[in-house]
Amino acid sequence: MQYRAKIESLGVYLPENNHSTQGLIQGCTFKPDFDLEEITGIKNRSIVNEDEYALDLAKKAVEKCFSISSYNPQDVEMVICANICRYNGPDFKVNYEPSSAAAICKHLGMKNVIAFDISNACASMFSAVQVMNAYIQAGIIKKGLIVSGEYISHIARTAQKEINNSTDPQFASLTVGDSGAALIMEATRNKSIGFQDMELFTAAKHSELCIGRPSEQGNPGYVMYTDSSKIHATGIKLSAKHIVWMIKKWINSNQGFDHFIMHQTADKAIMRLNDKINKLAGEKLCTPENTIINLQDRGNTASTTHFVALWDQIKTGRIDSYENIVFGIQASGMNIGAAIYSLDDLPKRIREAEQEELEEAANS
Amino acid sequence: MYSQIESIGLHTSSVPNRHSTIELIQKATQDCLLKSNFTREEISVLVNTSTYHFDHIGEPAYASFIQKYLDINPQAGSSQNSTTFSFDMLNGALGFLNGIQSVGAIINAPSYTSGLVVSGDVINRQEANPDIVETGAAMLLKPSASESTGFGSFYFQEFPEYSETKETYMYFRDNKLNLAFTSSQHLESIYCSCMVAALHSFCDQYNYRIKEFDWIIPPQISSQFIDKTAKSLEIKKDKCVDLCNPDGDLFNASVPAGLKHLLDNNMLDSGDKVLIIAAGSGIQVGCAVYRA
Numbered sequence A: 001m002q003y004r005a006k007i008e009s010l011g012v013y014l015p016e017n018n019h020s021t022q023g024l025i026q027g028c029t030f031k032p033d034f035d036l037e038e039i040t041g042i043k044n045r046s047i048v049n050e051d052e053y054a055l056d057l058a059k060k061a062v063e064k065c066f067s068i069s070s071y072n073p074q075d076v077e078m079v080i081c082a083n084i085c086r087y088n089g090p091d092f093k094v095n096y097e098p099s100s101a102a103a104i105c106k107h108l109g110m111k112n113v114i115a116f117d118i119s120n121a122c123a124s125m126f127s128a129v130q131v132m133n134a135y136i137q138a139g140i141i142k143k144g145l146i147v148s149g150e151y152i153s154h155i156a157r158t159a160q161k162e163i164n165n166s167t168d169p170q171f172a173s174l175t176v177g178d179s180g181a182a183l184i185m186e187a188t189r190n191k192s193i194g195f196q197d198m199e200l201f202t203a204a205k206h207s208e209l210c211i212g213r214p215s216e217q218g219n220p221g222y223v224m225y226t227d228s229s230k231i232h233a234t235g236i237k238l239s240a241k242h243i244v245w246m247i248k249k250w251i252n253s254n255q256g257f258d259h260f261i262m263h264q265t266a267d268k269a270i271m272r273l274n275d276k277i278n279k280l281a282g283e284k285l286c287t288p289e290n291t292i293i294n295l296q297d298r299g300n301t302a303s304t305t306h307f308v309a310l311w312d313q314i315k316t317g318r319i320d321s322y323e324n325i326v327f328g329i330q331a332s333g334m335n336i337g338a339a340i341y342s343l344d345d346l347p348k349r350i351r352e353a354e355q356e357e358l359e360e361a362a363n364s
Numbered sequence B: 001m002y003s004q005i006e007s008i009g010l011h012t013s014s015v016p017n018r019h020s021t022i023e024l025i026q027k028a029t030q031d032c033l034l035k036s037n038f039t040r041e042e043i044s045v046l047v048n049t050s051t052y053h054f055d056h057i058g059e060p061a062y063a064s065f066i067q068k069y070l071d072i073n074p075q076a077g078s079s080q081n082s083t084t085f086s087f088d089m090l091n092g093a094l095g096f097l098n099g100i101q102s103v104g105a106i107i108n109a110p111s112y113t114s115g116l117v118v119s120g121d122v123i124n125r126q127e128a129n130p131d132i133v134e135t136g137a138a139m140l141l142k143p144s145a146s147e148s149t150g151f152g153s154f155y156f157q158e159f160p161e162y163s164e165t166k167e168t169y170m171y172f173r174d175n176k177l178n179l180a181f182t183s184s185q186h187l188e189s190i191y192c193s194c195m196v197a198a199l200h201s202f203c204d205q206y207n208y209r210i211k212e213f214d215w216i217i218p219p220q221i222s223s224q225f226i227d228k229t230a231k232s233l234e235i236k237k238d239k240c241v242d243l244c245n246p247d248g249d250l251f252n253a254s255v256p257a258g259l260k261h262l263l264d265n266n267m268l269d270s271g272d273k274v275l276i277i278a279a280g281s282g283i284q285v286g287c288a289v290y291r292a
Helices: A021-024 A036-040 A056-066 A100-108 A126-138 A154-162 A173-174 A228-253 A266-282 A302-316 A347-362 B022-036 B063-069 B093-104 B159-163 B187-206 B223-233 B250-264
Strands: A004-011 A018-020 A045-047 A078-081 A088-089 A093-097 A112-119 A143-150 A179-188 A194-202 A210-214 A222-228 A259-261 A324-331 A337-343 B003-012 B044-050 B085-090 B112-122 B135-142 B149-160 B165-173 B176-183 B213-218 B273-280 B284-291
Touching: A004 A126, A004 A302, A004 A337, A004 A347, A018 A021, A018 A093, A018 B187, A021 A126, A021 A173, A036 A173, A045 A143, A045 A222, A056 A088, A056 A100, A056 A143, A056 A179, A056 A347, A078 A100, A078 A126, A093 B273, A100 A112, A100 A143, A100 B149, A100 B159, A112 A126, A112 B093, A126 A143, A126 A179, A126 A194, A126 A324, A126 A337, A126 B085, A126 B093, A154 A173, A154 A179, A154 A222, A173 A222, A173 B165, A179 A194, A179 A302, A194 A228, A194 B044, A210 B284, A228 A266, A228 A324, A259 A266, A259 A302, A266 B085, A266 B165, A302 A324, A337 B085, B003 B022, B003 B093, B003 B250, B022 B063, B022 B112, B022 B135, B022 B284, B044 B063, B044 B093, B063 B085, B093 B112, B093 B135, B093 B250, B093 B284, B112 B223, B135 B250, B149 B187, B159 B187, B159 B250, B187 B223, B187 B273, B213 B250, B250 B273
Parallel strands: A078 A112, A078 A143, A259 A324, B044 B085, B044 B112, B213 B273
Antiparallel strands: A004 A179, A018 A045, A088 A093, A093 B165, A112 B085, A143 A179, A194 A337, A210 A222, A324 A337, B003 B135, B003 B149, B112 B135, B149 B284, B165 B176, B273 B284
């Protein structure tokens, strides 16, 4: 019988340092004549602390992940690092070699592992999930670690300096936040849990709608140029069709789903997508009750948004053990995808571990 | 788990800095597809393993530009039609071997037909010269007809004690972006000793003897490096494929160039075993076997 992949553990790290949308706008050289907070639903987001970089975010997420896991690093056969930007030091130091995965292996003392980086814009982490899922299904590995240390807020800093009109393509840069997310994937023969279905594809015709590159105006950092209206319109159209197809496949052969976690960019965009999904499906598949919007205090954390949302909503109790989740993947490239996931007791274990940590902190 | 080679294409730039990563890969892929029975629409996954492309684009994946300019299902609008999933896989000179193993795993699923692994490392030589020969490489893979042919026996090992012997990074200083390349003057010797250690573990794991391989494709860093590798492994130099370019390292193109050479020159008989060795920063060593 073929293996399927389940998430054995999840860990998220969010820096304590917070920036508000209003504060970011106040810091812009050019102040827009629209309300970014109202359009996106983003009030705050975590920003790296001083002297904290992408690898630091990744290492902290990995630590948290292993603290919840029943495994230790030596049990893991594969490491995939999936952050978009490898901004790892002062003077905008961005590493090319060695890979971030090799750096994580060194940090954890892992030697006999398959380790590499995957980069695929905001779909990087789910692309890594897709690849690791294939390794697990093919029986090549039993356990693997996926991590993203997503330090992306530097694009907001450059945008504050470079935005010079109300339709500037850098406005989307002001929505991002930093985070680290890590998960351990494990092979299981239990058909009722794990990834039930997953499909991603790239509509490369639209690859130029969002481009992140070093600033050409002499600022030390990346800039992200986004044709926001086109990318949202195209993304919603392609995503709705694909997600409806995936959900209908799942519903026809099995049961329903409890939560829909779309890539987190703006609350209005997610609600527009829901409308499109429901219209195409001819029924109310996605509702405010089953749709997770995790933007208010996180912003768009790029490659990690699904797993930050999963983590936050497990901690609040909204997502519980043995529930089914539909993940919607949408990223520049343009990458479109969906995954159906059936939870095991991970929510219970995460809440217990977090409670234990709180009690330990209170006692010490 | 095996995948096998459908076709390989290569394109080496005779003049540095003339071609972009996309242009090199386009030329190599055109060459690759000309020899293939597969159409562009049948490419289900595209993995770009280039570490270097001098415009330093961080988003989207370079693979999506490559998919677009190669016209591989670029207008996919529905999962019911032919689609391609593209992404970048980065791991220095080991990326191509990682790409081969990953595509093999992905196309194992029934909904996938074939997968394309590409690389086209380009470095702006005005910034620095790490001696990488700008080469476009494309390898189209399909599921193996049987478990006795194609790629298998993959093995990877990390040597973190040597992590600082090779590092490359971009940094911003004096109002401009710069590239820094640092490497130990003993890097080739370190690669050699790591390769020997990894190969012993690989042979133990899969019950191989190094002498049983018909051909060995080592990293195409330099002919001197291949001499040193042959001596360290105590094998005859003429068993090692040596396509080294005096201008520098073939880097990610080492594996496809070596296999293309053996296939194009009818140097493989049915059942022959080719040992592939890749070494790169980390230090990481990867081994795999290709059975003809």
